[in-house]
Amino acid sequence: xxxxxxxxxxxxxxxxxxxxxxxxxxxxxxxxxxxxxxxxxxxxxxxxxxxxxxxxxxxxxxxxxxxxxxxxxxxxxxxxxxxxxxxxxxxxxxxxxxxxxxxxxxxxxxxxxxxxxxxxxxxxxxxxxxxxxxxxxxxxxxxxxxxxxxxxxxxxxxxxxxxxxxxxxxxxxxxxxxxxxxxxxxxxxxxxxxxxxxxxxxxxxxxxxxxxxxxxxxxxxxxxxxxx
Amino acid sequence: xxxxxxxxxxxxxxxxxxxxxxxxxxxxxxxxxxxxxxxxxxxxxxxxxxxxxxxxxxxxxxxxxxxxxxxxxxxxxxxxxxxxxxxxxxxxxxxxxxxxxxxxxxxxxxxxxxxxxxxxxxxxxxxxxxxxxxxxxxxxxxxxxxxxxxxxxxxxxxxxxxxxxxxxxxxxxxxxxxxxxxxxxxxxxxxxxxxxxxxxxxxxxxxxxxxxxxxxxxxxxxxxxxxx
DNA sequence: CCCAACTCTGGCATTCAGTGCCAGGATAGA
DNA sequence: TCTATCCTGGCACTGAATGCCAGAGTTGGG
Numbered sequence: 001x002x003x004x005x006x007x008x009x010x011x012x013x014x015x016x017x018x019x020x021x022x023x024x025x026x027x028x029x030x031x032x033x034x035x036x037x038x039x040x041x042x043x044x045x046x047x048x049x050x051x052x053x054x055x056x057x058x059x060x061x062x063x064x065x066x067x068x069x070x071x072x073x074x075x076x077x078x079x080x081x082x083x084x085x086x087x088x089x090x091x092x093x094x095x096x097x098x099x100x101x102x103x104x105x106x107x108x109x110x111x112x113x114x115x116x117x118x119x120x121x122x123x124x125x126x127x128x129x130x131x132x133x134x135x136x137x138x139x140x141x142x143x144x145x146x147x148x149x150x151x152x153x154x155x156x157x158x159x160x161x162x163x164x165x166x167x168x169x170x171x172x173x174x175x176x177x178x179x180x181x182x183x184x185x186x187x188x189x190x191x192x193x194x195x196x197x198x199x200x201x202x203x204x205x206x207x208x209x210x211x212x213x214x215x216x217x218x219x220x221x222x223x224x225x226x227x228x
Numbered sequence: 229x230x231x232x233x234x235x236x237x238x239x240x241x242x243x244x245x246x247x248x249x250x251x252x253x254x255x256x257x258x259x260x261x262x263x264x265x266x267x268x269x270x271x272x273x274x275x276x277x278x279x280x281x282x283x284x285x286x287x288x289x290x291x292x293x294x295x296x297x298x299x300x301x302x303x304x305x306x307x308x309x310x311x312x313x314x315x316x317x318x319x320x321x322x323x324x325x326x327x328x329x330x331x332x333x334x335x336x337x338x339x340x341x342x343x344x345x346x347x348x349x350x351x352x353x354x355x356x357x358x359x360x361x362x363x364x365x366x367x368x369x370x371x372x373x374x375x376x377x378x379x380x381x382x383x384x385x386x387x388x389x390x391x392x393x394x395x396x397x398x399x400x401x402x403x404x405x406x407x408x409x410x411x412x413x414x415x416x417x418x419x420x421x422x423x424x425x426x427x428x429x430x431x432x433x434x435x436x437x438x439x440x441x442x443x444x445x446x447x448x449x450x451x452x453x454x455x456x
Numbered sequence: 457c458c459c460a461a462c463t464c465t466g467g468c469a470t471t472c473a474g475t476g477c478c479a480g481g482a483t484a485g486a
Numbered sequence: 487t488c489t490a491t492c493c494t495g496g497c498a499c500t501g502a503a504t505g506c507c508a509g510a511g512t513t514g515g516g
Contacts, residue, residue: 005464005465028500028501028502029501029502029503030501038465038466039465039466039467040466040467041465041466041467041468041504042464042465042466044502044503044504045464045465048503049502049503050502050503112345113341113342113344113345113348114341116341116344116345116348117340117341117344117345120341120344120348127379139383140380140383140406140409143379143380143382143383144376144379144380144383144410144413146379147375147376147378147379148372148375148376148379150375151355151371151372151374151375151376152368152371152372154371155367155368155371155372178368181368182372185413185417189413233493233494256471256472256473257472257473257474258472266494266495267494267495267496268495268496269475269494269495269496269497270493270494270495272473272474272475273493273494276474277473277474278473278474457516458515458516459514459515459516460513460514460515460516461512461513461514461515462511462512462513462514463510463511463512463513464509464510464511464512465508465509465510465511466507466508466509466510467506467507467508467509468505468506468507468508469504469505469506470503470504470505470506471502471503471504471505472501472502472503472504473500473501473502473503474499474500474501474502475498475499475500475501476497476498476499476500477496477497477498477499478495478496478497479494479495479496479497480493480494480495480496481492481493481494481495482491482492482493482494483490483491483492483493484489484490484491484492485488485489485490485491486487486488486489486490
């Protein structure tokens with residue numbers, strides 16, 4: 001009768017089902033224990049808290065992502081971009097958990113805070129990684145870049161969570177587009193070309209139809225307002 | 229014997245003292261009730277939860293900031309920048325609460341999550357405000373800009389929390405510098421100059437010593453890699 | 457094969473956050 | 487003054503979370 005150990009995933013799926021059916025608050029640990037065959041005491045031991053059951057799978061992903069970053073020595077920004085892609089995939093490939101969790105999170109401020117804290121952990125990890133690679137002088141830039149990448153990630157993620165039935169290719173295209181958008185704007189912040197100290201940043205926005213000459217002309221005019 | 233109602237601030241200060249002295253977990257609501265003269269039941273009614281006592285003052289600030297944003301029709305980015313300044317001032321002007329809270333937050337993951345959730349609320353408010361003003365087409369940009377402003381704010385805030393004794397002018401100078409840094413880079417994302425649709429963004433970083441000609445030359449080279 | 461050390465599990469008891477209910481006192485308005 | 491309303495505090499209860507202990511299963515060494 002060697003009852004095989006009930007897997008983490010099985011418990012999470014059962015709990016998510018109960019939460020979705022009867023609400024998070026109204027679901028008790030005793031209920032989850034009864035539904036899974038795992039004792040209440042063991043649930044607390046293995047997951048820590050009722051909330052933690054909802055995010056248990058996510059924690060594994062976080063560990064994976066951090067491990068990936070640690071092993072990525074080149075092109076920190078590209079590594080962070082890939083890491084964000086891993087996170088996004090973590091959601092998309094497991095809708096059975098992430099979709100009901102999304103609806104639960106929307107309904108319960110407490111769970112929302114928890115979700116926010118998760119993404120903040122990624123942001124912090126990204127920021128520290130970038131600072132580590134780019135140097136302490138870039139800690140502000142690293143923080144801003146990490147925040148931007150996370151914001152772009154969340155932007156696309158939310159659209160998928162609201163419309164999960166959409167074509168996978170479309171979703172991924174949107175993700176990559178958002179990542180390109182933010183990482184293009186971010187790269188210069190982390191890699192000033194010269195080694196000289198306090199560089200200046202120039203940002204120009206111009207119509208996509210404009211030729212290089214026109215772009216140069218406008219920038220020249222902006223740099224030298226008093227000129228001819 | 230009309231016992232005057234104990235103010236929110238008095239309760240918060242007493243609770244912060246207890247938390248700091250005996251730890252957050254070990255401080256019970258009964259203890260806070262005994263220390264303040266407010267009944268345990270009324271504490272829950274007025275603050276909602278033990279955690280909420282720590283962040284009660286902060287909630288008022290949040291309401292103020294959101295009200296400020298709603299009443300700021302012009303130059304959304306400048307308004308957000310001012311809002312961030314208000315938040316920063318909310319911390320700096322009340323070290324009696326924010327400093328011990330910082331140390332508590334560092335020690336207890338749960339409280340840290342709560343703090344993170346607070347700043348996420350600001351970020352969300354900023355993002356929505358920017359999207360509202362700039363148009364739905366800029367929702368991604370709004371999210372990125374809001375995240376960047378918050379990141380810069382938090383960057384300076386953390387340095388103050390670690391070194392609260394520093395000269396006020398220095399602190400504020402650092403704050404304004406960080407805000408200039410991020411808002412300079414962010415403004416073009418929200419305000420493409422022409423009305424034409426999908427503009428392109430150019431970001432260049434160059435040594436502060438470089439003359440305008442040198443800057444133009446480099447940009448020209450970057451725009452036309454195959455050129456002479 | 458056997459015993460010992462270790463690990464994992466479940467049951468039990470306890471603490472304490474959080475909530476619903478109700479009664480008493482203060483206050484404002486007619 | 488009488489009444490409706492609000493705020494407070496006491497009481498009882500649910501349920502999350504933790505410590506303690508005992509039993510079952512597993513591993514490793516002799």
